[in-house]
Amino acid sequence: ELTTKDGKVLSSRKMKLATLPRTLARTGSFLVRGNHYQVSNQLRLRSGIYTTEKENGEFQNFFNLAGGRRLTSEMNPDTGVFKLKIDQGSVELYPVLKAMGVEDSKMRTAWGDEVWATNKAKSSQKMEVVAKRAALSLTGKKTKDVESAGDALKSFFDASSVDPDVTEVTLGKRFSALTPEALVASSRELLRVHRKEREPDDKDSLLFKSVHSVEDFLPEYMARATYGIGRRLKMRLDMKKNETVTAVLAPATFAKPLEGAFTRTALSATTDQTNPIDMLSAQHGITVMGEGG
Numbered sequence: 001e002l003t004t005k006d007g008k009v010l011s012s013r014k015m016k017l018a019t020l021p022r023t024l025a026r027t028g029s030f031l032v033r034g035n036h037y038q039v040s041n042q043l044r045l046r047s048g049i050y051t052t053e054k055e056n057g058e059f060q061n062f063f064n065l066a067g068g069r070r071l072t073s074e075m076n077p078d079t080g081v082f083k084l085k086i087d088q089g090s091v092e093l094y095p096v097l098k099a100m101g102v103e104d105s106k107m108r109t110a111w112g113d114e115v116w117a118t119n120k121a122k123s124s125q126k127m128e129v130v131a132k133r134a135a136l137s138l139t140g141k142k143t144k145d146v147e148s149a150g151d152a153l154k155s156f157f158d159a160s161s162v163d164p165d166v167t168e169v170t171l172g173k174r175f176s177a178l179t180p181e182a183l184v185a186s187s188r189e190l191l192r193v194h195r196k197e198r199e200p201d202d203k204d205s206l207l208f209k210s211v212h213s214v215e216d217f218l219p220e221y222m223a224r225a226t227y228g229i230g231r232r233l234k235m236r237l238d239m240k241k242n243e244t245v246t247a248v249l250a251p252a253t254f255a256k257p258l259e260g261a262f263t264r265t266a267l268s269a270t271t272d273q274t275n276p277i278d279m280l281s282a283q284h285g286i287t288v289m290g291e292g293g
Helices: 093-099 104-111 113-125 126-141 146-159 164-170 182-192 214-237 252-264 276-284
Strands: 009-011 022-024 030-031 035-039 041-044 048-051 059-064 069-074 084-085 089-092 209-212 268-270
Touching: 030 048, 030 252, 035 146, 035 252, 041 104, 048 164, 048 182, 069 182, 084 093, 084 164, 089 093, 089 126, 089 214, 093 113, 093 146, 093 164, 104 182, 126 146, 126 268, 146 182, 164 268, 252 268
Parallel strands: none
Antiparallel strands: 022 030, 030 035, 035 268, 041 209, 048 059, 059 069, 069 084, 084 089
16 A cells, blocks of 8 residues: 555555465475575574684684674783774773773773783773774764763663573673673683683584574575665655556565575575485585575
8 A cells, every 4th residue: 555644545456575485395495486496504603702713823702793793802912902893993992891881890800900900001091082983883873972982882782682601601601792791701711811721712613503594594685685675665656656556566576585585695506306315415404604604
């Protein structure tokens, strides 16, 4: 139904939005436009907080937040200064924690007197600048002072989500979000790895993996297509000549992204349907490659 802002109905019609791919129980494949597509299962890293070794031998905290956002933090082994890396930039961790209300005593307990003093001295003259820059990088919004920056940072981290079962293993405590306390705990573990008091976490361990299948991929693919769908619909609505449902909502609007979840992804492939062993293997196969892996 197409209506004006005041509720006047311009056009009304029942129409098909999309055709769902048919599932073939015998082979586990999906029939899309006459072709059989087999979708692999995928192993993904569970959301959580990890202390890992990079390819160059350096160590880092790796924050794999639910929803796809990933952040890291590092400690310079020469200076002992912690930095939070956001996209392509980085900021000192101490001002970020202070802006969010973390007490010096907690950082001092986690890092030790020398490392705590070094981080405090390095950042004492630029607390507000660093906090405001971090808030802008993470939230996309400017803040006027260190208090508002701290509030914005705390809101961002409190709204994040991680798997508490993972943090219980990697940090020794259950956290469901990347809270200020979790940031302090992760920096403590990074320092312990630098001091060789413990081994880095193995992200490739099955303990930290979860299995995802087509029922997970479809909503993700459609969510990524939402912006493009909305933009096309708005463009058609802005054209005055389009005053009918069919003129605004083309049959391919939803059907094309839905089909793309099978035809345009590395997790899906056509099969020749001749070798039963290959068909079963493809149906139950698991990969770490592809989107989201």
